[in-house]
Amino acid sequence: MPTSVRSGGWSVGSIAAVALLALGPVPLLRAAAAEPPAPFRDCAECPEMVRMPAGTFVMGTPTADPHLAATRAESQAVIVSIGKPFALGKVEVTRREYRAFINDSGYDVRAPCRSWDEALGRFSDDRARGWENPGRPREARDDHPVACVSWNDAISYVQWLAHKTGKAYRLPSEAEWEYAARAGSNALRPWGDAATDGCDFANLYDLASREVYAFGFEPVRCRDGYPDVAPVGALRANAFGLYDMIGNVAEWVQDCATDSYVGRPRDARAWVWGGGCTRRVVRGGSWLSPAERARSAFRDSGEATERADYVGLRVALDLDGRAEAR
Numbered sequence: 001m002p003t004s005v006r007s008g009g010w011s012v013g014s015i016a017a018v019a020l021l022a023l024g025p026v027p028l029l030r031a032a033a034a035e036p037p038a039p040f041r042d043c044a045e046c047p048e049m050v051r052m053p054a055g056t057f058v059m060g061t062p063t064a065d066p067h068l069a070a071t072r073a074e075s076q077a078v079i080v081s082i083g084k085p086f087a088l089g090k091v092e093v094t095r096r097e098y099r100a101f102i103n104d105s106g107y108d109v110r111a112p113c114r115s116w117d118e119a120l121g122r123f124s125d126d127r128a129r130g131w132e133n134p135g136r137p138r139e140a141r142d143d144h145p146v147a148c149v150s151w152n153d154a155i156s157y158v159q160w161l162a163h164k165t166g167k168a169y170r171l172p173s174e175a176e177w178e179y180a181a182r183a184g185s186n187a188l189r190p191w192g193d194a195a196t197d198g199c200d201f202a203n204l205y206d207l208a209s210r211e212v213y214a215f216g217f218e219p220v221r222c223r224d225g226y227p228d229v230a231p232v233g234a235l236r237a238n239a240f241g242l243y244d245m246i247g248n249v250a251e252w253v254q255d256c257a258t259d260s261y262v263g264r265p266r267d268a269r270a271w272v273w274g275g276g277c278t279r280r281v282v283r284g285g286s287w288l289s290p291a292e293r294a295r296s297a298f299r300d301s302g303e304a305t306e307r308a309d310y311v312g313l314r315v316a317l318d319l320d321g322r323a324e325a326r
């Protein structure tokens with residue numbers, strides 16, 4: 001698989017052989033939300049947040065096989081309990097929201113950003129590109145998701161947001177992210193197993209994308225209408241009221257990159273360790289993802305300093321003691 005083309009050189013880990021885990025009877029996912037509660041914001045420039053219910057789910061794909069671009073970790077599915085409600089951004093952090101952080105903090109943004117070079121026919125680290133001028137889409141709007149943001153940038157953003165609001169903003173853990181993306185679904189994707197049923201829900205490398213970008217792999221055989229990055233919330237929400245969990249821009253999470261789920265936390269905590277790590281997990285696929293990477297359990301990773309025009313972020317928030325937690 002030409003990883004360097006599909007993900008601009010980001011490692012996806014080794015691809016495991018078919019592995020059916022002896023999980024025993026898989027419990028039905030318990031997630032209470034019959035109807036998503038109303039979103040809320042903590043300030044005018046803050047991301048809109050949605051309450052996620054507590055619940056239990058199977059993280060990973062017990063029946064994973066290499067044709068699904070599954071990593072070994074993904075095939076080592078684990079049962080994870082999200083013990084209490086938390087909040088997650090309704091949409092990916094927008095360029096408007098990120099600009100408020102840059103203007104207020106004076107944060108020093110440093111190039112380059114990995115971007116598709118049409119002349120070279122490959123991704124390259126382009127010093128002319130950055131979050132203000134990502135290159136995708138050609139005319140970026142304020143309601144497009146911010147991209148060309150490293151994990152370190154993402155952490156700086158959530159720390160600024162926490163300081164500004166006095167609230168516990170942070171990146172989601174990988175477990176929280178997959179739980180929220182699934183939104184009660186045990187299928188490969190929030191809308192079901194078939195990628196071709198997802199063009200109402202996810203901005204992927206679709207037939208419209210292939211007319212503009214010749215990435216050399218098969219598109220998802222439907223039309224979502226967006227050749228590259230789409231405005232946030234342009235397509236349909238999942239059952240938890242979240243938009244673009246699959247596709248558009250990939251999203252940094254807190255966890256260190258791992259090639260295994262053996263020994264990982266079985267709750268909402270991120271899997272990190274003393275001394276930190278240089279490589280972090282990226283979730284959700286993006287506008288350049290083919291079908292096999294457009295799945296709730298799909299994992300990618302990148303160096304914490306890397307920026308790419310298909311990677312952004314979504315924020316999480318602890319609800320301890322807040323009215324929204326009830």
Ligand SMILES: [Ca+2]
Binds near residue numbers: 206208225226287
């Ligand atoms: Ca698309």
